[in-house]
Amino acid sequence: MKKLGLFISAALVSSSLTLAIAPAQAKLPFSIGSQEMPSLAPMLEETTPAVVSISVKGTHEIEQQRIPEAFRFFFGNPRQQPQERPFRGLGSGVIIDADKGYIVTNNHVIDEADEIMVTLKDGRQIEATKLGSDKDSDIALLQIEADELTEIVVSDSDELRVGDFTVAIGSPFGLGQTVTSGIVSALGRSGLNIENFEDFIQTDAAINSGNSGGALVNLRGELIGINTAILGPNGGNVGIGFAIPSNMMRNLVNQIIEFGEVRRGVLGVTGLSVNGEIAKAMELETNQGGFVEQVAKDSAAEEAGIKAGDVITKVNGKRIKSFSELRGKIGSIGAGKDVKITVVTREGKERTYKVTLKKPQSPKLEAVKLHNMLDGAQLESHEDEKGVKGILVTSVAEDSPAHYIGLQANDVIIGVNRTKTNNMGELREFFKDREGLFALNVLRGNTTLYLMLR
Incomplete structure (x- = not known):
């Protein structure tokens, strides 16, 4: 909830x-007398098989109730250990790629779930794998293996x-x-x-x-x-x-x-939503948009020419009403992507800038989230011209753990132990809650080798 x-x-x-x-706008499958009756049924018959039911099971930690100070004389002051409580949940999802079995749902539907079960409209029940999610926007991507799926x-x-x-x-x-x-x-x-x-x-x-x-x-x-x-x-x-x-x-x-994760682009401005009061105080000709209070140094906005006092009114030609809406639109666009930002300048002129969004100031290396022996390696999902999928090693920092185990730039990670990994989401899912010795299956040119992670 x-x-x-x-x-x-x-x-x-x-x-x-x-x-x-x-x-x-509607098909007319039947009539009563001479009156034709519109219906959504023909459209729904084609669309509803792409919508699935999702049930989840898992456990989450809850804090035990603390002993009041007045009673600690009798019970002592034991260390408070978090307690695990099982939970079940229900939600829905949408098949967006039938060939690959991709299903989109909300992050809060599957968050902390140990088991995710998808029920198709035809009654089939299939366990799903979580490829990745984003709590800040409440989106998650699942994958199932099944034939005869319908995508939307x-x-x-x-x-x-x-x-x-x-x-x-x-x-x-x-x-x-x-x-x-x-x-x-x-x-x-x-x-x-x-x-x-x-x-x-x-x-x-x-x-x-x-x-x-x-x-x-x-x-x-x-x-x-x-x-x-x-x-x-x-x-x-x-x-x-x-x-x-x-x-x-x-x-x-x-x-x-x-x-395997959302890598947001950053515009590099702070501000507030324009309203009547702000428009009057700043003598603005618009009552909607995002008023720019500050532009960060060396940010995408500064490099494009956006200045404090400008009012951002459009993103990619679509009008925005508030700074919150601006933040939401920019927040879904990835780092390195180009976006057109339209502003009303402090002089009252409308200008459009082409802005290349930057990475956050302190990005976390994806490798750190996977395994500590992959620290220092920059990784990204990859598919070559022959259709071979895996995780491409774009660079390896010298004297890093990834360098120590023998990983090299242009290596392609295609599996761990006996499990094939096609992308970053699957690699992350494999390492989740696992410990021990792992054999990283690597494709180096035309040679396949294994590197050990301890």
Whole structure:
């Protein structure tokens, strides 16, 4: 469950809503007398197999209740040990690549889970592997191995307009797949303190707990968002639901596939949202956007020419309403990517800058998170011209642990022990909670060798 204001639930779908659809946008499978009846059924028959139910099991640590000071004379002062408590959870997910078995869901659905089980619409149950996740944006990527999967078509969420019809698909309360409908109520919702990076689609499609990670689609059955949270007084639906836009999801998932994690780009500005009061005080000609208070030295923004006092009004040609929305959009774009930033300058002129986002000031090496003997190696997911997948070693620092075990630049890690690793996410998942001696299977030119990790 996620809480905000009165209540925010770990999202979504249950009740139904009557929706009048223009006949031009819906198929007409049957009629009563001479009256043709519009229906979403043909679209849903093609789309719903791409939405799955997710059940998880695991344990999390809880602190034991501390002994009050007045009673420590009788019980002493034993060291407080964290206690593990088992948990179970339910959510939803969306198949975005049938060939590779990729499923997108929310991070909070699978966070801390030891077992992730996916149930397809046809009833098949398959254990999933977590390839990577991002807590700050609440996105996670899973993978299953199965035949005859159905993937969803991902739409361009930047083309959405308030008033567009929406359909939410998921498994609320563990009831099984459920469909509800509504419209886009608002775009670019941020500042809700649900996630660290927010740029939500708001919809009035009925949404309830257990639908987190499910699909928000348009009338063509294309994915426009990942259902994430609801606003309600007691966890019930009141017609205010939030979904992560499909473009934001796609940016984040592509980074997880390539690196095994999200590597955010940094613009290098601090500021606040423009409102009437700020616009009056600064004599601005706009009442919306992100007012730039400071530009960090040697940042992407400084190199592009953005200055303190500018108001950022658009990202890649799409208007933004607040600094929070700016932060959410930039936060889903990877380091090294180019982005067009439009500003209204202090002189009142509109200018557009091409900005190449930089890495955070103190990036953590991916190798440190995998195994301490890989410290000093820069790694990235890789696929060669022959279709061989693995993890490419782009560089190895001299006298580092990775150098000590014999790892070299241009080596390709293709497995550990007898487990094949196709990307950074799979390599990280292998090392998770494992100790002991490991044999790193490395492809060096046309030669295969093993390097030992102790």
